[in-house]
Amino acid sequence: MFNNKVSVICTIICSLLLISIPGLTWDRAIEAEKADKIEAPMIVSDDAKASGGKFIWMEGKPATGGGGKGWAEFIINLPKAGTYALWGKVLAWDGNSDSLWVTWQPADPNEDAQATQNVQFRWGVTQGNDWHWDRINHWLDAGTFDREWKFNQTGKTTLRLAVREDATMLDVIFITDNLSAEEAEAKPRTPNASDAATPVEVKGKLTSTWAQMKNR
Numbered sequence: 001m002f003n004n005k006v007s008v009i010c011t012i013i014c015s016l017l018l019i020s021i022p023g024l025t026w027d028r029a030i031e032a033e034k035a036d037k038i039e040a041p042m043i044v045s046d047d048a049k050a051s052g053g054k055f056i057w058m059e060g061k062p063a064t065g066g067g068g069k070g071w072a073e074f075i076i077n078l079p080k081a082g083t084y085a086l087w088g089k090v091l092a093w094d095g096n097s098d099s100l101w102v103t104w105q106p107a108d109p110n111e112d113a114q115a116t117q118n119v120q121f122r123w124g125v126t127q128g129n130d131w132h133w134d135r136i137n138h139w140l141d142a143g144t145f146d147r148e149w150k151f152n153q154t155g156k157t158t159l160r161l162a163v164r165e166d167a168t169m170l171d172v173i174f175i176t177d178n179l180s181a182e183e184a185e186a187k188p189r190t191p192n193a194s195d196a197a198t199p200v201e202v203k204g205k206l207t208s209t210w211a212q213m214k215n216r
């Protein structure tokens, strides 16, 4: 009887701690190629050096224009209200292959950035010929500034990464409530077992796992 009470109390305290300790970060990594929806001409391609051996892009040649069509959408269930940052593992050859549009609802409006060309949603991707991490920013006329998104409640959110310039390559999306601009502190990473097995709260009392939700 005593042990039961202790374990119930421990469970409650541990749950509260998980939700409320400041400084305890929550993060999640998702392979870009495992987006819930991919609209052509955004496609999945193979690269042995990419995480999971695959990445997404609108196929294109270096140093040429073109783009503006196709996107990938991710349904992300957030376990707690809060402010989040995004990192992308990217590859961008040059100034003609280094931008995407990013909207994350409901923090962002339901706006088609490819149509409106709203620079608030324009991500200026850091160039580099090898896969590297880049904090998702917005590239305004005054320069690039790291973005963050505030969500007032838990549950379903919709992240869309839409093609702006073709040949901009995306391997992994990393979601974190650690808002540090320093890669060494935010620790973006590729997906591991914890991303598939961590229980998350789904509307109401149901507890599920990311792997189960993926199969729904």
Ligand SMILES: [Ca+2]
Pocket: 060, 061, 063, 064, 065, 066, 067, 096, 097, 165, 166, 167
């Ligand atoms: Ca291009």
Ligand SMILES: [Ca+2]
Pocket: 031, 032, 033, 050, 051, 052, 053, 054, 055, 170, 171, 172
């Ligand atoms: Ca990948």
